[in-house]
Amino acid sequence: MINDIIKALPTEPPKEAFEHYKECIRDQNIIIYQSTMAYFPLEDRRRKAVKCKCTACGDEFIEERYDFQADCFYSRPPAPFGFIDPRTNEPVYEGLDFICPYCGSPVRARHISGTHKDFIVSEYFFNTVHEVNGALCILCWCLRKVADKDGNVKHTVTMCDGNIFKGKTSYTVSAYLKNYNPYTGYTAIYQGYWRKQSYWEDKIGKVHSCDIFPFDQEVLSRSRYENCKLDKFISKIEECHPALYMEIYIKHPNIENLVMCGMSRLVEEKLSSLRGTKSNLSKNMGIDFKESKPYKMLRLNSKTDLLLARRYRFNNEWLLFYADFKDSVSIEEILELKRSKCTYDLRILDIVTSRxxxxxxxxxxxxxxxxxxxxxxxxxxxxxxxxxxxxxxxxxxxxxxxxxxxxxxxxxxxxxxxxxxxxxxxxGAEEKKARSLQIEKRAAKLAQFCYQSENLLITPCPSDKALFIEGNTLSHCVYRYSESYANGNTAIFFIRKKDMPEAPYFTLEYSEKDNEILQNRGYDNEAPPKEVVVFAKEWLKYVTKLIKEKQNGKSTCSKSKQHANA
Ligand SMILES: [Zn+2]
Structure with a gap:
């Protein structure tokens, strides 16, 4: 049956949708440029120049050539040159957005390159909703504005993918293959026909409501979803997940009760946070689908609670929080919390109060x-x-x-x-023994860089265990560096207050190779205060001096050796 539906799916969007979205990309244009030889009457000679063609005004014009220095970033392909914009006298080159000097339209410069393909001036994705053989189909299309090398513009539209709903079942269709290229990333290869995908996936995803072409109520009733309120859901919010909404609806039709009582925004927020496989999607929504009254579905105490939550724009997090604690907290208390102290991490309040x-x-x-x-x-x-x-x-x-x-x-x-x-x-002490020995050796070698000021001191991390405690106490991830510290790829130092030499304060990562401080982090990765920054700089100076002295010492050493040999 699904095969019949797929065969009957439209292969192009309705003409009105095509025309409507064409308007959305009307203002996006390019200027195609290429090298040419041109005659300059004032100089009375032919020489190199650049020929440009604007897709907005259709004008063709000749401009001064602009060559990049050999070492310039832009000297890479597709073009080692650009041209001079006569309006601003600034150079323009591949990929740059500017204003067409002749018609004033915003344009992007594109070099003609060696390929025979058309330029994609702009790409736009839109969605249409259909009824096909009694199924509801939400389809996504890719609209492209393309230009050939002569600057002639045309619009193409390709089928992308979609989600199909029939009774309590849903299907995923696709019309392209993903192709991975290490240089350009993922690109889509459009196949030109619809194909059923073996696993379910939300193909439409989160879209702007205006990117779903308006559809008749008829479409919903002919596919037997006359009460699904998909249209209402879409119209009430700026962005939504239409396919995910239908996916929940076919299992739990009472989701529309929430839409009907003005909670579309909340429903969308719940849909946005959904992760997981098709079978357990609705379990993660925090909605009691066995109930039908909206306040009971949201696990609230009364209709008044629902009204208050709506009036004070409770988001999903606050609503879930209230639902969990409604026996020990009143909604007024929650309101008070929300008003003044909403910076508190709700999860910690959750742990303490619930346990x-x-x-x-x-x-x-x-x-x-x-x-x-x-x-x-x-x-x-x-x-x-x-x-x-x-x-x-x-x-x-x-x-x-x-x-x-x-x-x-x-x-x-x-x-x-x-x-x-x-x-x-x-x-896990046993496995760490070998590494710890290495770290102890490293610390002994780095001990020459110990340093102190009036209030602060810095020492190399002495052991694997100390590193572990440091990371744990300061709630940052320094212990991940244990391995690279042990094998000499990096160096870890502890900055301490002199009066509390045992208490972790700031952790510093230093590169011996580049004689450079890589990072300096305190509790929960906080950045150091001025005093610590100044101290670290002083320390680096000290280290640099030490290293130089050592190098000089060595070179005089080897020189004197040479003398001795001679
Ligand atoms: Zn123009």
């Missing part, structure tokens, strides 16, 4: 206090890392309020994350 039976406002108030205490250094990530380390270290039943809300978050965070790092590290 420890704590009121949401308690957590928020605690985080506020810590924020006041630590100012800009405060980071919700710090709290999150602390809680996750805590969960690893202590049995959930033994975690108390004091554990959850320590007076001095920073200190508790540091000790908990370090303890957890230690435990994790010991688990």
């Amino acid at each position: 420890f039976d704590v009121r949401l406002t308690t957590v928020v108030n605690y985080l506020d206090k810590q924020k006041k205490r630590y100012g800009s250094k405060y980071n919700v990530i710090m709290y999150k890392d602390y809680i996750s380390a805590l969960l690893n270290l202590i049995d959930k039943k033994e975690i108390t309020k004091e554990h959850l809300f320590p007076k001095n978050l920073k200190t508790q965070h540091d000790s908990a994350t370090q303890r957890w790092a230690q435990i994790q590290y010991e688990q």
Whole structure:
């Protein structure tokens, strides 16, 4: 049956759609240029020049040639030359956007090149909705404006792909093959006929609503989807996933209830976040499809909640959050949160409140206090890392309020994350032994670069374990460099405050080959403050001096040896 549908699919879009979208790319044009010999009457001689043709005005004109320097980036093919724009006296070359000096249209310069193919001036994808043999088909077309070498313009349209819906089943069709070329990336080879794809895929994807050509309600009723509200869904928002919407609709027709109560934006947001295979798509939407009342579908307490959520433009994240916590939080509390403290990471609030039976406002108030205490250094990530380390270290039943809300978050965070790092590290200690030995040797060699200022000091990372703890405490990924540090491809240094030499502060990556600081990162990859930047510069100067001294020392050494030999 699907084969009959595919055979009956249109091979071109409706004429009106073609004409409509042709207008969308009307203003995109090129100027095709090529080398020529031209007669210059003032000089009374023929010499090299450039012939140009504008696809907007159709004018042909001769311009001064512009040759690139041999080492210039643009001297690569397709053209080692361009021409001088008589309007601005600036050079113009392949790929550059400028204004046609004769008609004033925005154009792009294209060199004629050696190929015999037409130029693609512009490409535009649009979609049409059809009823074919009782199935609903959403098809995507590729409209191209092409120019031949003489600047003659024409429009072509090619079938691309689409999604087909019939009853509770859906199919994917395609009319091109993807071809991979290491130089140009993926290109499409259009086959000119529709073919069923073996696996399901959303072929239409996210599109601007205006790129779906308007269709009659008739199309929906003839394909027996008269109640699907696809048209309403598309018309209410700027961008949407029409095929994904239908995919959900054929399994759960009550999705249209959400569209009908003005939640199209929310539905689209949920569709946008969907990942996964066809069979479990709807499971990830956070919608209770067994219900039919919109507020129950969204797992809210009442119709009033739904009205409030809509009035205050709850996005999907807030709505899901409220749905999860509606027993311990009122929607007014959520509103208050959303109004003032929406910077809080909802996931951490989620972990703490759901696992420890704590009121949401308690957590928020605690985080506020810590924020006041630590100012800009405060980071919700710090709290999150602390809680996750805590969960690893202590049995959930033994975690108390004091554990959850320590007076001095920073200190508790540091000790908990370090303890957890230690435990994790010991688990794989055996394999790391060899690497650790190498790192110790490296550190001994790099120890000559130790340096200190009044407040700060810098030392090479002494061991594999220290590197692990550093990355874990500072919540960054320095431990990934362990291998390359061990085998000498890079060097890792620790910057410490002199009064707290044990506490990780900033981690610096240094290239011995180029005598250069590659990166310098603090907690959660934060950039260093001025004091640390200045210190690192000072240190680099010191290192450079040391290296020079050593080189000079060596060369005098070898010279004196030569003398001795002579
Ligand atoms: Zn022109």
